[in-house]
Amino acid sequence: MSVLSSPQFYPPRLNPVLTRLCQSFSDLLADNFYKLKLVVESTDLEKLARLEEERVVYLPNHPTLDDGVVLFLLSTRLGQLFHYVVAYESFRGWNKKFLPLMGAYSIRRGLGDRASIAQTLKLLKQPSCDLVIFPEGGCSYQNDTVMPFRTGAIQLPLQAMNQMVKQGEPVPNLYLVPVSLKYHYTDSMKPVIDQTLSRLEKAFNINAIAPNFYGRLRGVAEQVILRLETEYDLNLDQSTQMDWNQRINQLKTRMLSECEQKLELTPATMTPIRERVYKIQSVLKSRAQELEEFDETTYESIYQATVRLLNFDAIYDGYVAASPTPERFLDTLTRLEREVFKFNRPLAKGHRKAMLRIGDPINLKEHFESYRQNRAATVEMLTQQLQQTVQENLS
Incomplete structure (x- = not known):
């Protein structure tokens, strides 16, 4: 199978000339193809320009699959060349050759990817470096809330420093550098929300009887939950007595349990x-x-379950109700479309401003002594501080 014949690691092969060429038309490409425009304050750019000759790790949140494009646009604004840690699954087709030329290299999530870790340490020990790591470890599909940061994005820079010392x-x-990224649609999205709801309602053969978008959204979501509960043989009488968050968590638990059982893995119940x-x-x-070779349906069922789990990982009942913005509506509707229509990468619903805010950089040199005294506590403290900064700057 092709999975087995693929390289285990895609190293960066940064081509400065080609990257500069791509940067020269990146704003035009982003505007027309990805339907987004970068918006970042000049004071934030000045803050980053002062670090031009330093070792810098950018730590942005990851709300959409277009965030890498936004960080590339940031590199263009700064006139710099970045490296990027990118999920192994992204290196498909022409991206196998193109992404490394832009400075990207792969990481296989879910295991200790020694080659990727070694590459990160090598880059960080260079005299200057600009490296992008998404510390959430994956896409949240939520515009203005942050998933827990993984400690590795903070631990590796400290490890590189320790090796140099x-x-x-x-x-x-x-x-x-904590980077807060969220999107704002530039046009009215009411027609798009209405059309998206109509497609989903048609898929379930239900009528739009609710008086507003939120009621219709809940009607579609209820059908998605019921279909999944039926597919995974959950007791519907018991499920309907639970609130939605309990039902969502029950589904996640069942899907995880079935996958781990089929692969004979020990359930890691304390692991996120x-x-x-x-x-x-x-x-x-x-x-x-x-x-x-043994049972193709087993492979496919496990794979689809993992796609669903990642799609719904950060979802919870109340996300839209707490702040019914077009962005939150369409975050949730896109998730439902991915489930119902099996879209891998849905197209942007409309033109967006990609709003970047840069938090105050943290110089790890100031924390190195405390790291040597208590590594775990220092890494955890910095992880929480950076996560909090990114979340606060999304407001």
């Missing part, structure tokens, strides 16, 4: 759902040929 170098400067899903996907890929 052990080699006799002075404690270097190395900056972590996203981490468990990545491990399932890694094991699934390693056993792809064996499973497909």
